[in-house]
């Protein structure tokens with residue numbers, strides 16, 4: 001595979017950076033790309049270009065503006081194979097997952113928000129006034145302005161476009177920094193933006209890191225009007241401090257320590273398959289993944305044995321092999337973090353039901369960041385491996401007896417992102433889902449997404465919701481106009 005040069009996209013033009021850094025393929029350690037790190041001056045130029053493009057972009061009739069989003073979606077689909085190869089080269093994720101989730105959702109996000117922007121109603125009220133007449137109140141919405149987008153490495157194109165699409169749909173312009181770990185599909189999207197004639201400055205891509213690099217230059221920039229970020233909770237705190245002097249709005253989708261509750265009346269096979277997918281999908285690198293499984297005692301032993309079988313059926317193969325069901329972690333650095341938790345779990349007294357280490361293949365995959373899918377039991381609820389997000393293909397399974405106990409166990413966390421409830425008693429399913437202190441509760445399913453619904457979490461899992469009309473609250477500023485009639 002040839003080594004790509006990934007450049008910055010500023011004011012409609014591709015530019016070299018001040019230095020380059022290497023991007024390695026996590027499946028085999030091969031050099032994939034040399035990435036051009038943007039300077040502070042280049043980030044300043046991107047913000048200036050976005051500011052200059054804002055009035056004309058915001059003034060476009062919504063159908064014309066959203067036609068560009070449909071064109072971006074069409075462009076992703078037109079270059080599907082390029083985006084697929086880029087995403088897989090960056091992440092090592094299996095072609096089955098990337099071709100069904102990551103790339104299609106890249107296009108779907110643009111279409112969903114184009115449709116929402118075109119069809120959303122305007123909030124208004126007719127107000128009776130003391131003089132027996134009325135007043136008309138309506139919320140006139142304007143774009144937030146120049147939006148800083150900082151996106152993560154786990155679902156790179158999906159989460160990049162999950163932010164860029166609503167930002168552009170509602171008339172904002174964007175300065176976006178993809179994770180330095182997965183720079184390729186964001187750069188391809190910039191190529192598509194140029195191909196479809198998106199006006200210069202509307203969408204800018206700058207590459208780099210967080211501290212003392214493009215991430216910090218964006219979040220501390222006085223002319224950025226708001227930041228939308230997906231990533232680790234600690235980074236979210238850092239960004240909040242950076243925007244505090246300017247009291248800028250933030251939209252955060254951060255970490256999670258998500259629970260799955262399996263009741264004895266669950267469809268056993270469906271619950272096993274569903275929990276296995278929610279634990280091991282994308283090598284456990286989805287903020288919504290399950291890391292804590294609680295199973296009602298009568299089926300506990302049977303469930304542990306069944307999930308062990310599912311884990312051991314996973315095919316840790318080459319990313320482009322359609323038989324592969326689990327690829328490597330995204331980098332050796334991240335594997336070291338996950339391995340530190342595998343070691344910690346043993347120190348904290350875990351029983352390792354399966355996995356717990358690094359597989360050996362005897363081929364180029366040994367240079368990759370592969371790790372064994374792992375299941376623990378026997379940890380106390382106070383263990384760090386029960387409280388802290390691992391963000392890898394690992395889970396802990398514990399028994400419970402009553403519904404009240406299950407709810408208490410699931411909610412005993414400072415995170416608040418997602419939960420999954422497995423039961424055939426839907427009255428219980430609704431009741432327990434509503435009792436979860438999370439932003440997203442699935443019943444007899446997981447990661448089933450309707451893009452019109454509110455998406456996000458509370459506590460350490462973030463601030464705000466994006467999706468459907470909920471994206472309005474971050475990407476627009478309403479002026480309530482009151483007219484005496």
Ligand SMILES: O=C(O)C(=O)/C=C/C=C/O
Nearest residue numbers: 154162285286287288449
């Ligand atoms: O499915 C989505 O729209 C989404 O935002 C997924 C986020 C996953 C984070 O790791």
